[in-house]
Amino acid sequence: MHGPNALALREAQQWPVALLKQLSHPLALLLWVAAVLAWIAGTRELAWAIVAVVVLNAALAFWQEEQAEHAVEALGEYLPQHSEVRRDGRVSSVLAADLVPGDVLLLGEGDRVPADARLLSGALEIDASALTGESSPVERAADLPDTALRPVDSPVLVFSGTVCTGGAAEAVVHATGRHTELGRIAALSARVRLAESPLEHQVRRVAWLIAAVATGAAVVFLPLGVLAGLSWTQAFLFAIGLLVANVPEGLLPTITLALAAGVRGMARRGALVKRLSAVETLGSTAVICTDKTGTLTRNVMRVAEARDGLGSLTSADPALTTALARCTTADPRAGIGDPMELALLVFAESSGLRLAPETRDSQRIRLFRFDPHLKRMTTVDRVGDGYRANVKGAPEELLTRCTSALSDAGAEQTLTDRERARLAAVVDGMADRGLRVLAVAGRAFDHPPEDRAVVESQLCLLGVVGLIDPPRAEVAAAVAACHSAGIRVHVATGDNGRTAAAIAQQVGIGADHVVDGPALDAMPETDLDALLTSGQEIVFCRAAPESKLRIADALHHCGQVVAMTGDGVNDAPALRRADLGVAMGARGTDVAREAATIVLTDDNFATIVSGVEEGRRVYDNVRKFILYIFAHAVPEVLPFLLFALSGGAVPLPLTVLQILAIDLGTETLPALALGRERAEPGLMSRPPRQRTESVVTGRLLLRAWGIMGVVSGILVLLGFFAVLLAAGWRPGADVVGDPVLHHAYLQATTVTFLGVVFCQIGTAMASRTQYAALRDVGVTSNKLLLGGCAFELAFAAAIVYLPALQAVFGTAPPPAWAFALLAPFPVLVWAADELYRARSRRAFDDEMP
CATH class of the missing domain: 3.40.50.1000 (HAD superfamily/HAD-like)
Structure with a gap:
């Protein structure tokens, strides 16, 4: 009826399901569509390349996310495997998972409590810090009165997952498994769903934005192409090309790798x-x-201030330091004990008192452990022919139990209401300075007392100490x-x-x-x-x-x-x-x-x-390479629109295969390098982004499509027409049947391809900053970007000059003068955006008071 004494684990998600989630991400779905369209367009090699990108990216993200949450499983490790129990009058060792309510546990020092239980006899010292957050051990005893408001504070209850650090007791189990306090916390953890991160949400929005733009462009293109004179077959085939041109095949792996680089950067800063x-x-x-x-x-405490029983500053009051040394269980030589007690012992020794832990323990008659409910700890020690109680704890608790106070000179006087009020003000002043204040009191006895209430009454206040854990x-x-x-x-x-x-x-x-x-x-x-x-x-x-x-x-x-x-x-x-x-x-x-x-x-x-700084830098860089990737949509789409609107009179300036070569080849490494860009000046002076703020803003689209995209589109078409017109082409001329014009057409599409590549270099440099001038971040400061630009030029050269790749991509070496035309393209694209950013900076400065 009760079930096993184990925490209910959430059903683990099977790895195929987890991997499928990565393969069906909205951006991944767009990549699948791109692969299908590439296959339909007859470019099966690149279709397989896109599939490889999707699979590799999914595998990378899956591997990273497999370090998933095991909070409930880890909670299970706090339960011991076997426990000593008394059943039917016989003591035996049973599996902790087999415990049921009514079993009698035999608990001792070093045991981990296997279930929630009520003490029947004996007393224990319990480390309950994992459950309560309190670092000090607490005393649990069967004969203590239970007046606690919360179960975890009850002096007669012990809870699963806590540790017995001293004593021995018998306890009857009253809750197991998910019904325990530990099980309740496990249930809280299991019910809490991991929220989608802002970036995950925004990436999905970007994916649907891209899908909407690509689909919308294709839908608009079909009737426009037919109205302009294309056949339905031609219109459909080039609608596919338009869709491919609008799908950024390198965006998802670039985001994943940029985040992975951020993870490595965080690890170097001490965060896993x-x-x-x-x-x-x-x-x-x-x-x-x-x-x-x-x-x-x-987390290194020290005594910063000590005062006598009347509140006056003192440095080495013998009565105070003796009480501090005796009312502890710590051993500084072994480094064992609560940090606060270790600090008190260091203070006592620095004041000239040396009391070995073994001597202290041998003279101890009774120990009343620190109780967070009572907020005090007491020892009773044999001193000469008599006995003395030493008490330390919260001032508000001890002051009410003190009838007298000891001055630094050793004179004892009665505590009046006026003195109590003055001492309370002194304590408040110490606390207001960030000190953790402890009051210390004592009392002499002729015979060793047994009752804690008697021991901790009619005390003499020896002083107060203020400890500090410095910031x-x-x-x-x-x-x-x-x-x-x-x-x-x-x-x-x-x-x-x-x-x-x-x-x-x-x-x-x-x-x-x-x-x-x-x-x-x-x-x-x-x-x-x-x-x-x-x-x-x-x-x-x-x-x-x-x-x-x-x-x-x-x-x-x-x-x-x-x-x-x-x-x-x-x-x-x-x-x-x-x-x-x-x-x-x-x-x-x-x-x-x-x-x-x-x-x-x-x-x-x-x-x-x-x-936080690393995260902001990563997010900025995600925006930078999204800007970089989006900027190339315009020069890739304009050629298709020009072809369609001319009804085929203007041959297609850029082929689908060349677009895929740009999106998967020349574009990728610079985009990855932008993901490693250093933080811009003023990064930590901005307010936090709103949760609803999109990664794609109107300003980003203006820069990508309205400035850099338009300039790039005009420049690449200029190069295309310059080569065709130089060869004698006129609108409507046959560029397939005429050998001279066909070769010129291959050169013209090659110049369009190279024009996009050259514009990419200018776009990459402009994308490095959102507002700052390029000189402020340094033209050569991102060595990875310079290497990426060098790679894309080399890759483009291979496509243009290697015969095997010429046959695949439909390229031909352009005339030499064409390179003189292409050379200023990067500067022109960068300059257009630099002027816009300069204007934005001036507007921002004008708004500042």
Whole structure:
């Protein structure tokens, strides 16, 4: 009835289905159509070449995407294979998957809890950080009162996936598999669907735009061609050519390879990307929700300030440092223990107190572990002929339990309400400076006490210490870069709200509003949406897994592209839901790393910002090579329109085979090189793109079709007619039957082909920038582009001069004077666009205050 004690895994997608998705992408479908049309046109070799492009591109994208999400599967690794249980009075080892409610577990130090259970006897120290995000171990005991508001905070419950770090206990299983707390988080992760990235959405839009333009041109062409005097057969055949001319065969592989190059660039910056489109998603990020500890800070704590029981600064109060040394379980020599306790021991030793861990432990009578619900930890130690309790914890908890305070001089005095208020103000001031504040208290006993409530009452306040996990040096500049780029930064942390806000402000994050977990849970959706769209930067503290998921959902609902960091099991649902889940590689759990799209190898916030810059550069470059590819549609389409509108009086200036040679041969390498273009000046000064903003804008189409395309089209037709007219051709003349005119026609189509290639060089140089002048990025700074241009010239020369390729592509070496005509084509195309960009820059400067 309960099923196996295992997490329900989503049905894995079979690899043929995944590969088929890549082969049926809208752009891939257009390539299939191009291949079919090439086959119909009789160019079967190039039809097979297009098929090869589709298959190779699909295989590359499939291989990249196969590093898919295994968040739920990784959660399963948190369950042990075998567990010790008592059934029918007998102890035996059973498979964890066979556990059922009612089984009695025998738990001890080092065991991983296999199911959710309630303690029957004994006590345990539990590391529940993977579930709760709290780094300190918690105490669980069968005899503790259960007053917790949340099940995960209950002192009598243990949960699957947590680890026993000390003690021994028996517990009865009450939930297994998907009914456990871990199973609930797994279900949250499984229900969250991966949203289509902005680039994936825009590429689909581009594909349908191309399909609409190509189909529309062909549909318009058919009646125009017939009306101009072509037969229906001729009109249909050249409509096919028009479709092929409008399909950019190299666009899909160019996008895939540009994203793959972005993935490699991110890896060099310390970010491992598991999904190709995530590079661009990071570039369009408008909001970053970040952890504090280890991401904004160094995760290396130290004591920055110490005060006596009356709130006065002190440097080496013996009572205070002794209590700090005794009320710990850490061992600094072995590097074992909570970072905070290690920092306290370093402080005590620097103050002159040396207490070996083995001596400390041998003198300890009782240990009450830190409890996040009680917010304190206590030890009872044998000191001389008596016993002494040492307590450390949250000041607001300890001050209410103290009846006296110890000054730096060693004098004990009664705590009055006035003194309590002054101490509370001192603590608040320390927290406002970004310090994590701990109060330390003590009490002497003649006999060892047993009850925790007695031990932690009528205490003497020994002092308070302020610890700091200093911000990473590079984070402030990274946050400033975010603000310059129009990106807001929210903080989601398990730390105290005042401390988190202070650290946030130190690194430049606004921290305009602090919202704790209960307040967030009680906040209506409309209020949360209003808060997240208010332009403020928020500090969220004490957030449950559902709360972080809710934040990600709300930001997505508000149309914000959000990157969210996380490191624990409890972060997995939010990491999956966010547009970009960013896991910590150094301190993160396997579950978080599997749920995330990007893993930071250095856990550094600055790496996220570097990724934003890389993502913006990649997206800009996608636009650049789309501009470059689109610009060649006009000089490829104009010859067909001229042929059709003349009713065949003007022979076709460019053949379908030559178009495919351009789209799959000369065009590809320069397009790939544009994908490696360096960032333009001012890249990180722009606001984030809107999720709805198209990769193809009106300005891009104006540059591609209205400026560079038109100039290129006029120039190549000029070359075509110059060669034909020089040979004595007149409109309507037979260029097939007349040997002289036929040779001149082959030369003329060759000049048209070469004219497109020469114009491509000018287009490539113009496409390198969106606004900046070419001199600002450097004419020779993109060595790959120069190599790509050299390759396309060599490839074109081979088509023109190699006899075997002449026969395939219908080319003939043009007259020498034709090259003098072709030589200025690159400069003319580039100059036309350079003038337009200069005008755009002036208009932009005029708008600036």
